[in-house]
Amino acid sequence: xxxxxxxxxxxxxxxxxxxLPIPELIALVVGLGCFFAxxxxxxxxxxxxxxxxxxxxxxxxxxxxGIASLGQAAMFGGGAYCAGLFALHIHNDPLLGLIMAALxxxxxxxxxxxxxxxxxxxxxxILTIAFGSLTFAVANQLNWLTGGDDGLYGxxxxxxxxxxxxxxxxxxxxxxxxxILLVVFYGLRRLVNSPFGLSAQGIREDRQRMTSLGxxxxxxxxxxxxIAGAIAGIAGALSAQTIQVVGLQSLSFTMSAEALVMLIxxxxxxLYGAVIGTVVFMVVHHYAxxxxxSTWMLVIGLMLIAVxxxxxxxxxxxxxxxxxxxxxxxxxxxxxxSK
Amino acid sequence: xxxxxxxxxxxxxxxxxxxxxxxxxxxxGVLTPMSGPFSDYGQQFxxxxxxxxxxxxxxxxxxxxxxxxxxxxxxxxxRARSLxxxxxxxxxxxxxxxxxxxxxxxxxxxLINQAKVPTxxxxxxxxxxxxxxxxxxxxxxxxxxxxxxxARYALDNDIESxxxxxxxxxxxxxxxxxxxxxxxxxxxxxxxTIRMPLDSTDFGPYMQRAGxxxxxxxxxxxxGGPPTYxxxxxxxxxGLKEAGVTFLGTAETQELDLQTLGDSALGLVTxxxxxxxxxxxxxxxxxxxxxxxxxxxxxNWASVGAYDGAHVIYEMVRATEGRKxxxxxxxxxxxxxxxxxxxPMEIDATYRSPIQNVYMRRVERNDEGNLVNFExxxxxxxxxxxxxx
Numbered sequence: 038x039x040x041x042x043x044x045x046x047x048x049x050x051x052x053x054x055x056x057l058p059i060p061e062l063i064a065l066v067v068g069l070g071c072f073f074a075x076x077x078x079x080x081x082x083x084x085x086x087x088x089x090x091x092x093x094x095x096x097x098x099x100x101x102x103g104i105a106s107l108g109q110a111a112m113f114g115g116g117a118y119c120a121g122l123f124a125l126h127i128h129n130d131p132l133l134g135l136i137m138a139a140l141x142x143x144x145x146x147x148x149x150x151x152x153x154x155x156x157x158x159x160x161x162x163i164l165t166i167a168f169g170s171l172t173f174a175v176a177n178q179l180n181w182l183t184g185g186d187d188g189l190y191g192x193x194x195x196x197x198x199x200x201x202x203x204x205x206x207x208x209x210x211x212x213x214x215x216x217i218l219l220v221v222f223y224g225l226r227r228l229v230n231s232p233f234g235l236s237a238q239g240i241r242e243d244r245q246r247m248t249s250l251g252x253x254x255x256x257x258x259x260x261x262x263x264i265a266g267a268i269a270g271i272a273g274a275l276s277a278q279t280i281q282v283v284g285l286q287s288l289s290f291t292m293s294a295e296a297l298v299m300l301i302x303x304x305x306x307x308l309y310g311a312v313i314g315t316v317v318f319m320v321v322h323h324y325a326x327x328x329x330x331s332t333w334m335l336v337i338g339l340m341l342i343a344v345x346x347x348x349x350x351x352x353x354x355x356x357x358x359x360x361x362x363x364x365x366x367x368x369x370x371x372x373x374x375s376k
Numbered sequence: 377x378x379x380x381x382x383x384x385x386x387x388x389x390x391x392x393x394x395x396x397x398x399x400x401x402x403x404x405g406v407l408t409p410m411s412g413p414f415s416d417y418g419q420q421f422x423x424x425x426x427x428x429x430x431x432x433x434x435x436x437x438x439x440x441x442x443x444x445x446x447x448x449x450x451x452x453x454x455r456a457r458s459l460x461x462x463x464x465x466x467x468x469x470x471x472x473x474x475x476x477x478x479x480x481x482x483x484x485x486x487l488i489n490q491a492k493v494p495t496x497x498x499x500x501x502x503x504x505x506x507x508x509x510x511x512x513x514x515x516x517x518x519x520x521x522x523x524x525x526x527a528r529y530a531l532d533n534d535i536e537s538x539x540x541x542x543x544x545x546x547x548x549x550x551x552x553x554x555x556x557x558x559x560x561x562x563x564x565x566x567x568x569t570i571r572m573p574l575d576s577t578d579f580g581p582y583m584q585r586a587g588x589x590x591x592x593x594x595x596x597x598x599x600g601g602p603p604t605y606x607x608x609x610x611x612x613x614x615g616l617k618e619a620g621v622t623f624l625g626t627a628e629t630q631e632l633d634l635q636t637l638g639d640s641a642l643g644l645v646t647x648x649x650x651x652x653x654x655x656x657x658x659x660x661x662x663x664x665x666x667x668x669x670x671x672x673x674x675x676n677w678a679s680v681g682a683y684d685g686a687h688v689i690y691e692m693v694r695a696t697e698g699r700k701x702x703x704x705x706x707x708x709x710x711x712x713x714x715x716x717x718x719x720p721m722e723i724d725a726t727y728r729s730p731i732q733n734v735y736m737r738r739v740e741r742n743d744e745g746n747l748v749n750f751e752x753x754x755x756x757x758x759x760x761x762x763x764x765x
Contacts, residue, residue, distance in 0.1 A: 077466035080458030186546025188479030330447035
């Protein structure tokens, strides 16, 4: 896709002048196609869209900056509770709530990142797990505020743009989430190809070298961590707004871990890898559980083992293999697959 | 936009019309854990529903009743909502059932309000659930419903001071709060309230603390499974049992865990609405049907919740003669009373939760040498003490 062919000198903002946002258009067409093809699965498809956002935020961290985190659910759940509480006590406009959740997710990431990003590798992962457990425990303890185990409920969202009710079929919910996903995806695509994004990729490749080149490595990583936190917050807010209940599980370790599994399944370091991984994981899960509600986990397990064994770089490797074949046929130079 | 919206609405509407037109089968979507750590619930539910269908037939006045199971393996509102939506829109179910965890029930409340789908809760025990939708009916119990009678029993039996030990999560806190309120209001003394992290496995320190306060009894609430085993073990290991402290609980000695608890469970006193050893014809028939289908089957509160849930669904289908009339269906079970395996029970007309006896039980060995919850006292017709309109 486009990001691998972009030249390093490309500045933020040049991508959209004179060029159509092809990937977003494709996603829009596919999304709308699914909207019409599966009108009875809109709830499930909204779940997928929201999960894609969370996995994208993780891809920005792990795939583009080399920061492995197992605590992304902290920001997801934080955003979800923020949006839920905002709707319950202050204002129930969805977009306003979304902005608040993005800010809150960013804030959580900013505060924790300031501290955690001093650590590297394994110790960083452990800190993110600890942060996740901490937020989980806090939400559980603040029973009066969050509803604890019962979940946060009882708020009703105002119609989107004052016109579109959140209906029972989930039409508004799906189109709203899809729209937000496209905006975030476009923003991310510009971000990772901007000089800032490329310096993040530099940090992923060789952190020490970037430091000695004089890049403000810590600052770049903190910025990326905050942006990823805000995106996770947005995903959480969408979940809170379309389901109208926030449960403690939105902050759970399982949530963080599943997001990471989906990312690795799809392939890190490509935005569309996050999309493919999430879609494949959730669709297989859904249909396997449909066929056999008690032993579907076996199918998921086998699929993961197969992918890790045969496609160690994730499902994007399939895309690469076909593309390399094509470019070899054309006598092209091939692509750098390490990204 | 307008055109597309109407088209979809027409397509969906017409497809749902087709299903109503040929509805000689009524479908019931059951959302329950079928995989993972809580899959026991799914097994208990499906065995009990199967037992009900074996006893009462698979159809009501010619309308066949089909149960469709969906795996909802833990508290997950998003999954609950999307599964419920698919069941309603795609599979055309007329009733929903199951629901082990409270947030999952809350998540479907807006859906069933809009689609008018009567929903029978087999387990989730938070009082406030049935407030969120008029289409909710519950056949389990609520935590205050069983905690308050235990407090009253204690007061009537010369227990003046209690230490409460509960797992620190929603249901544990609900149980603690309603017990303490009742116990103190009637003149008892709660010496200390201890909340233990949900994932604790070593209860020695908590028991020592409780023992050092010399209470007449401890009141405990824990989720089932391994934590309960070590908790009960710690109760006797730390000398509380020997010192004559009474163990008061609710579901700690539930039948799925009971044999594993072993001798350390002997003498524990619990107050709950169902015991497998309940002495009635209905219960013996229920347990026998369960064991005929699977010799290893065990009846516990989850089974009886699903069994009575199936009864409520059958009654709703009977009252509406298989037509889709959700309001009439719900009205038909408001105030419905019958003889359940647990004893007499009634669905309250206002809050659509059971009014039922709470039995005081003591763990004993029966003639075959198995541990049972032997019922020795009954507090009749307990309402939902936690209902708060």
